[in-house]
Amino acid sequence: MGDHAPLFYEEPLTLCSGDGVWLKDLHGDCYLDLYNNVPCVGHANPRVVKNLADQAATLNIHSRYLHEGVVTYVERLVGLHHDGIESAILGCSGTESTEMALTLARTVTGRQGIICTDATYHGNSSLVGRLSGLPVGVERSGVKSISTPQLFRPIAEGLSDAELLQKHLDQLEATINSFADQGGFAGMMLCSILANEGLPDPPEGWFAEATAMVKAAGGLVIADEVQAGFGRSGSWWGYEVSDFTPDVVCMGKPMGNGFPVSAMAASHEMVSKFRETHRYFNTFASSPLQAAAGSAVLDEIIENGLVQQVTDVGAGLKTALTDLQGEHPQMGDVRGSGLFIGIDWVAPGTTDPDVSGAQRMVESLKSRLILLGKAGQHGNVLKIRPPLVFQDEHAELFLEAFKDCLLDV
Numbered sequence: 001m002g003d004h005a006p007l008f009y010e011e012p013l014t015l016c017s018g019d020g021v022w023l024k025d026l027h028g029d030c031y032l033d034l035y036n037n038v039p040c041v042g043h044a045n046p047r048v049v050k051n052l053a054d055q056a057a058t059l060n061i062h063s064r065y066l067h068e069g070v071v072t073y074v075e076r077l078v079g080l081h082h083d084g085i086e087s088a089i090l091g092c093s094g095t096e097s098t099e100m101a102l103t104l105a106r107t108v109t110g111r112q113g114i115i116c117t118d119a120t121y122h123g124n125s126s127l128v129g130r131l132s133g134l135p136v137g138v139e140r141s142g143v144k145s146i147s148t149p150q151l152f153r154p155i156a157e158g159l160s161d162a163e164l165l166q167k168h169l170d171q172l173e174a175t176i177n178s179f180a181d182q183g184g185f186a187g188m189m190l191c192s193i194l195a196n197e198g199l200p201d202p203p204e205g206w207f208a209e210a211t212a213m214v215k216a217a218g219g220l221v222i223a224d225e226v227q228a229g230f231g232r233s234g235s236w237w238g239y240e241v242s243d244f245t246p247d248v249v250c251m252g253k254p255m256g257n258g259f260p261v262s263a264m265a266a267s268h269e270m271v272s273k274f275r276e277t278h279r280y281f282n283t284f285a286s287s288p289l290q291a292a293a294g295s296a297v298l299d300e301i302i303e304n305g306l307v308q309q310v311t312d313v314g315a316g317l318k319t320a321l322t323d324l325q326g327e328h329p330q331m332g333d334v335r336g337s338g339l340f341i342g343i344d345w346v347a348p349g350t351t352d353p354d355v356s357g358a359q360r361m362v363e364s365l366k367s368r369l370i371l372l373g374k375a376g377q378h379g380n381v382l383k384i385r386p387p388l389v390f391q392d393e394h395a396e397l398f399l400e401a402f403k404d405c406l407l408d409v
Helices: 046-056 068-079 094-109 161-177 206-216 238-242 268-278 288-303 306-327 355-367 392-408
Strands: 015-019 022-025 030-033 087-091 113-117 143-146 185-191 220-224 248-251 262-266 331-337 340-345 373-375 381-384
Touching (some): 087 094, 094 113, 094 220, 094 268, 161 206, 288 306, 306 340, 306 392, 355 381
Parallel strands (some): 113 185
Antiparallel strands (some): 248 262, 331 340
16 A cells, blocks of 8 residues: 555554444444545445345446446436436546546537636546645646635635625636636536535625626536535535536545445536547446446435435534534634534634644544544644434534543643
């Protein structure tokens, strides 16, 4: 794996089994998982496992052949989106779906320029990686960034919310216009809940007005739903929570509950144009096994009412965490939606990021058999993102441990 493998914790965990929201290590210790969104319907979900086993025992083949299960699954998937999302192409990772989306935007518009935020992450291929950690004012092969829109740590002090919104919109407009003599503007790629940015609350109306500006300039709005989608934010899709309508949607991570499945979806016309021009083919995508896993995930979410459960449990957990802020000023901001909550860890009395303090909380919680992670531009936002089957009783266990850690760290 190499000396610099991206493992978590000062003493990395060696895991051997999982069940629902629980993970067991080699020593037999069971950890409450508040980090892993990929097994969205629970670790080792019986329906997903059975669907995969039954299909593997019957047939698995690549996408050069038709298979009823694949067609049915894709029809169900696009049917969960707004009417403008009509066709999808399956892949195996979020990186692949994002790469397809960027290529589609450039193909459909005939232009090259892509805009993202300055604290985003959408994948790690050569093309998609150009969007990661790109400072404002720097161009990287046809990609430019804008400042992450946020109220808690604004780009300028002393502005009203309306003035801050306008400042962000002015920056976006200037960035769009800057592509006029540089290949033209093709579109904007954004996570619909600004997940890797640390889940900041933008000025009210930013999503709606920014995406309207993109479309007015002839660009496509690409929503990255890899983390936000499939009920994570208390609605099927993050763009529903943030109130905008994308032209293109990227999906991934939780689609197969751990089995590699991703998708890029758009209108019939756009997808046909992409296929006509690029003849995209993926050996392991659009397979019966992918459809089996993906269908089981949809069934679990729908039949068990997980979107509503996420809304209810997440609201209660967020309220409980917000109530703790008054006594613990290092909890600078509690934000998020559904079961995707961020706690911006700061030096008390300021908005200055406390990166080491956030890491100490992560390590302290691990010692109490609770797993979560960090996010944000500075790496100081505690990231709470459990499987969707997380319930109130699990939230109570977490809160008890969290309160103990607050006293120790």
